[in-house]
Amino acid sequence: MTRFGHAMQKIDERIPGIDLPLMSVSQTRGVIRRSELTDAPQRAESLDAYKVCRRNDIVFNKMSIRAGAMGVAAEDGLVTYHYEVMRPRPGTDSHFICYLMKSSWFTEELIKRERGIGAGDQANVRTTEVPFSVLKTIDAFIPPFREQRAIVDYLDREIARIDMLIEEQQCLIKLLRERRTAVIAHATSNGAQVELRRVIQALRQGWSPNCESWPADGVSEWGVLKVGCANTGRFDPAENKRLPDDETPRPEFAVRRGELVMSRSNTKDLVGAAAVVDGDYPRLLLSDLTYGISLTTDADPSFVAYALASPSVRVQISAASKGMSHSMQKISQRDIRELVVQLPVIDEQRRLANQLDEQTAKISQLIEETERFIELARERRAALITAAVTGQIDVREVA
Known part of the structure; x- marks a missing residue:
C-alpha cells in the first residue's frame, strides 16, 4: 500500500520565454498538441504563465478527471492552469499510474474525497476541480x-x-x-420543385418558460419540447422538460398529431431537423426553439420530413441558417417557407x-x-x- 503522493509529485514549472508547443488533454487521445485538436489561434498573447510538462509526465484536467481526461506526455510542452502536471518518483511507471487513474477503483476513491468538498454526485462531475492535493491522499496498491x-x-x-x-x-x-x-x-x-410555402397551411413557434430538468409524459403532465425531439428524424416525445406546477400552461402551443416539428435553433448539422408527431400528446408544448408546421392535403408529412433530411434540402438549410457559433445556428420562418423540395x-x-x-x-x-x-x-x-x-x-x- 503506497500513498499516491509518495509515488507521484506535483510539478509546477514555469519558464518565461521557453519555446514549446501548447498541449491539450483529450479523453480518447491523451496528451497531444493543441494544434491536432483545433486550428484556432492561441488565446493568450504570452505563454509565460503556462506550466511546463516534460516527456513522461502525467497531465490531467482538474475539471474532468473523472471523465478520463488525462494522459502521459510524449514530448515536452506547455499547458494551461486548468491542468495539473505530475511526475513519477523513482520506481513508479507513468503509464501504469495513468491506467490506475482510469480505473473504476480510482474513480470511487475520488468520489469519496469529492464529497468532502461538496461534489460527490455525478451531476457535478464537470464543475468540480480535483487538484493534486486531493489525489495525493489516496492509498493505492502499487506493485514493483x-x-x-x-x-x-x-x-x-x-x-x-x-x-x-x-x-x-x-x-x-x-x-x-x-x-x-x-x-x-x-x-x-x-417530382415537381415546390417552395415549401405552397404546402404550408400553418407555421407556428412555441414558448420557453423555466422548466424542471426531468421530462413529463405529455398526456397527464405538461411538458415543453426540447430541440432534440426531432434530431433523429423520428419524433421523440421524451425529449421534453416538465412544466412546473406553478406555471400556467398555454394549450395553444400543444403539438398535434400529423404535424411536423422542426428545430429552429441547433448545431449546424441539426438545425432544421424535422419529424412527424405520430401520437396524441395534448399536454406536450412547442418551445420557442421549435416550429410546428401543418401541411396542406397536397403534401404528406412523412414524405416532407424525409425530403427535409435529404442532402439537397440540408444544403439549403445550412446556407440559410445563421448564428454567432457553429454550435448555435437558427433558421427563420421566412427561410423555411423558401426551402425548395421535390414533391x-x-x-x-x-x-x-x-x-x-x-x-x-x-x-x-x-x-x-x-x-x-x-x-x-x-x-x-x-x-x-x-x-x-x-x-x-x-x-x-x-x-
Missing part, C-alpha cells in the same frame, strides 16, 4: 516496477485490440448513415414514405445494434483496466 511494466504491456496490447474493434464498428456506423442518406436522397429526388403526386408521396419507413428502420436497427456493441466494448475496456491494475488478473499467466 517490473510488474507495473508487465501490466502496462498487457493493457496496451489488449486495449489496442478493443480500440481497433471499436474503430471498425464506428466505420460501419458511418457507412450505414451514408447508406440511409443515399436511400432518402434517391426517394426524394423526383410527386400525393399518392406517390405516401408510397415512397412507407417504403422509406421500412428501409430506414432496418438501417436504424443495425446502427443501434452496432452502437450497443461499441458500448459493451467500452465497458469491457474499462473493466479490463480495473481488473489489471487492482491485481484481479495475473498478467504473467495471460502474457
Whole structure:
C-alpha cells in the first residue's frame, strides 16, 4: 500500500520565454498538441504563465478527471492552469499510474474525497476541480516496477485490440448513415420543385418558460419540447422538460398529431431537423426553439420530413441558417417557407414514405445494434483496466 503522493509529485514549472508547443488533454487521445485538436489561434498573447510538462509526465484536467481526461506526455510542452502536471518518483511507471487513474477503483476513491468538498454526485462531475492535493491522499496498491511494466504491456496490447474493434464498428456506423442518406436522397429526388410555402397551411413557434430538468409524459403532465425531439428524424416525445406546477400552461402551443416539428435553433448539422408527431400528446408544448408546421392535403408529412433530411434540402438549410457559433445556428420562418423540395403526386408521396419507413428502420436497427456493441466494448475496456491494475488478473499467466 503506497500513498499516491509518495509515488507521484506535483510539478509546477514555469519558464518565461521557453519555446514549446501548447498541449491539450483529450479523453480518447491523451496528451497531444493543441494544434491536432483545433486550428484556432492561441488565446493568450504570452505563454509565460503556462506550466511546463516534460516527456513522461502525467497531465490531467482538474475539471474532468473523472471523465478520463488525462494522459502521459510524449514530448515536452506547455499547458494551461486548468491542468495539473505530475511526475513519477523513482520506481513508479507513468503509464501504469495513468491506467490506475482510469480505473473504476480510482474513480470511487475520488468520489469519496469529492464529497468532502461538496461534489460527490455525478451531476457535478464537470464543475468540480480535483487538484493534486486531493489525489495525493489516496492509498493505492502499487506493485514493483517490473510488474507495473508487465501490466502496462498487457493493457496496451489488449486495449489496442478493443480500440481497433471499436474503430471498425464506428466505420460501419458511418457507412450505414451514408447508406440511409443515399436511400432518402434517391426517394426524394423526383417530382415537381415546390417552395415549401405552397404546402404550408400553418407555421407556428412555441414558448420557453423555466422548466424542471426531468421530462413529463405529455398526456397527464405538461411538458415543453426540447430541440432534440426531432434530431433523429423520428419524433421523440421524451425529449421534453416538465412544466412546473406553478406555471400556467398555454394549450395553444400543444403539438398535434400529423404535424411536423422542426428545430429552429441547433448545431449546424441539426438545425432544421424535422419529424412527424405520430401520437396524441395534448399536454406536450412547442418551445420557442421549435416550429410546428401543418401541411396542406397536397403534401404528406412523412414524405416532407424525409425530403427535409435529404442532402439537397440540408444544403439549403445550412446556407440559410445563421448564428454567432457553429454550435448555435437558427433558421427563420421566412427561410423555411423558401426551402425548395421535390414533391410527386400525393399518392406517390405516401408510397415512397412507407417504403422509406421500412428501409430506414432496418438501417436504424443495425446502427443501434452496432452502437450497443461499441458500448459493451467500452465497458469491457474499462473493466479490463480495473481488473489489471487492482491485481484481479495475473498478467504473467495471460502474457
